Amino acid sequence: MRLLTHNMLSSNIKGVSNGFPLRIEVGKVVEKQVDFNADFLRNMFPKIEWKAFVDAAKTVGYAELPEEVDSSALESEEFLNKFHHALLELHLEEGALVCPETGRRFPVSKGIPNMLLHEDEV
Amino acid sequence: MKLKQLEGLLGDLQQFSDPKVELEQYPTGPHIASRMLFTAENSFGDISSKVVADFGCGCGTLGAAAALLGAEHVIGIDIDSQSLEIASLNAEDLELDINLIQCDVKNLGWRGQTVDTVVMNPPFGTRKKGADMEFLSVALKIASQAVYSLHKTSTRDHIKRAALRDFNSSSAEVLCELRFDVPQLYKFHKKKEVDIAVDLWRFVPKVNQGKGD
Numbered sequence: 352m353r354l355l356t357h358n359m360l361s362s363n364i365k366g367v368s369n370g371f372p373l374r375i376e377v378g379k380v381v382e383k384q385v386d387f388n389a390d391f392l393r394n395m396f397p398k399i400e401w402k403a404f405v406d407a408a409k410t411v412g413y414a415e416l417p418e419e420v421d422s423s424a425l426e427s428e429e430f431l432n433k434f435h436h437a438l439l440e441l442h443l444e445e446g447a448l449v450c451p452e453t454g455r456r457f458p459v460s461k462g463i464p465n466m467l468l469h470e471d472e473v
Numbered sequence: 474m475k476l477k478q479l480e481g482l483l484g485d486l487q488q489f490s491d492p493k494v495e496l497e498q499y500p501t502g503p504h505i506a507s508r509m510l511f512t513a514e515n516s517f518g519d520i521s522s523k524v525v526a527d528f529g530c531g532c533g534t535l536g537a538a539a540a541l542l543g544a545e546h547v548i549g550i551d552i553d554s555q556s557l558e559i560a561s562l563n564a565e566d567l568e569l570d571i572n573l574i575q576c577d578v579k580n581l582g583w584r585g586q587t588v589d590t591v592v593m594n595p596p597f598g599t600r601k602k603g604a605d606m607e608f609l610s611v612a613l614k615i616a617s618q619a620v621y622s623l624h625k626t627s628t629r630d631h632i633k634r635a636a637l638r639d640f641n642s643s644s645a646e647v648l649c650e651l652r653f654d655v656p657q658l659y660k661f662h663k664k665k666e667v668d669i670a671v672d673l674w675r676f677v678p679k680v681n682q683g684k685g686d
């Protein structure tokens with residue numbers, strides 16, 4: 352699971368008012384190379400919750416992203432390369448996503464998070 | 474990629490080994506799947522460089538087709554872990570990077586409209602009434618650009634009304650009518666249900682209007 356996917360998901364357990372961002376528990380992280388697409392990165396940038404993204408990247412071991420940015424950063428090739436790498440190439444392969452309010456764990460196995468809710472959580 | 478080439482690649486994918494009746498597990502055949510995604514890309518520009526979600530992805534046919542046509546980020550969601558395992562192998566075989574999530578489509582939590590396009594072949598709701606409408610309702614909340622979906626032709630008026638009136642859709646258009654081979658996987662299938670008329674729809678979510686992205 353890419354960090355982009357992590358940035359799009361939130362915990363949807365009944366009664367939880369702010370399920371974003373899910374905390375990441377790392378078992379194993381893998382890297383997969385992806386072709387660079389600057390236009391995609393520029394389109395995606397305004398839709399990313401930056402703080403959650405930087406924190407997620409740090410959690411999986413990548414600390415190269417700036418804590419704060421605005422869209423002028425998109426002019427910089429160096430920035431785009433880092434953004435690309437963190438957004439698309441780093442994968443949580445084993446571990447868990449954890450609801451920030453309730454602490455409920457959603458296990459991630461073979462890259463696939465199990466977000467199924469129990470009956471009393473719907 | 475040429476249509477024939479896409480169809481060929483999809484034809485080689487592994488499909489449900491042990492289909493579950495209650496989840497309406499049958500694959501979209503390569504003929505229909507390739508045309509569905511090819512139209513989305515070539516007539517509307519809704520696939521390449523986009524974030525695409527495949528709702529009820531099963532063994533991943535539609536998501537794989539999106540990735541083959543240049544989608545930048547593909548998310549496949551299914552409730553069934555066995556199907557997702559097959560989808561994962563299929564993606565690996567084609568060297569595609571597809572993010573799979575196990576969840577009930579109607580219960581997954583999303584942070585806003587980060588998906589551009591949803592593609593899906595939802596359960597028709599023959600086993601669980603209203604399943605197709607649940608999928609459509611969620612898809613139109615999540616997508617910012619378009620939703621492509623297959624529904625039984627017999628439900629055309631109902632779908633159109635619900636999409637426009639209840640589900641936040643600014644347009645709902647049948648792109649073509651298809652014959653869908655639902656293979657006789659299940660004993661209860663009567664002969665007449667083996668080949669059914671299905672519409673390929675394109676819905677545009679309303680919120681997108683005027684937002685300018």
Ligand SMILES: C[S@@+](CC[C@H](N)C(=O)[O-])C[C@H]1O[C@@H](n2cnc3c(N)ncnc32)[C@H](O)[C@@H]1O
Nearest residue numbers: 496499500501529530531534551552577578594
């Ligand atoms: C008609 S099949 C389509 C499979 C695949 N998308 C394809 O085109 O070949 C419907 C799929 O939806 C899945 N499904 C059924 N109900 C679901 C739900 N509530 N949430 C998520 N997936 C569901 C089934 O497991 C099945 O894989």
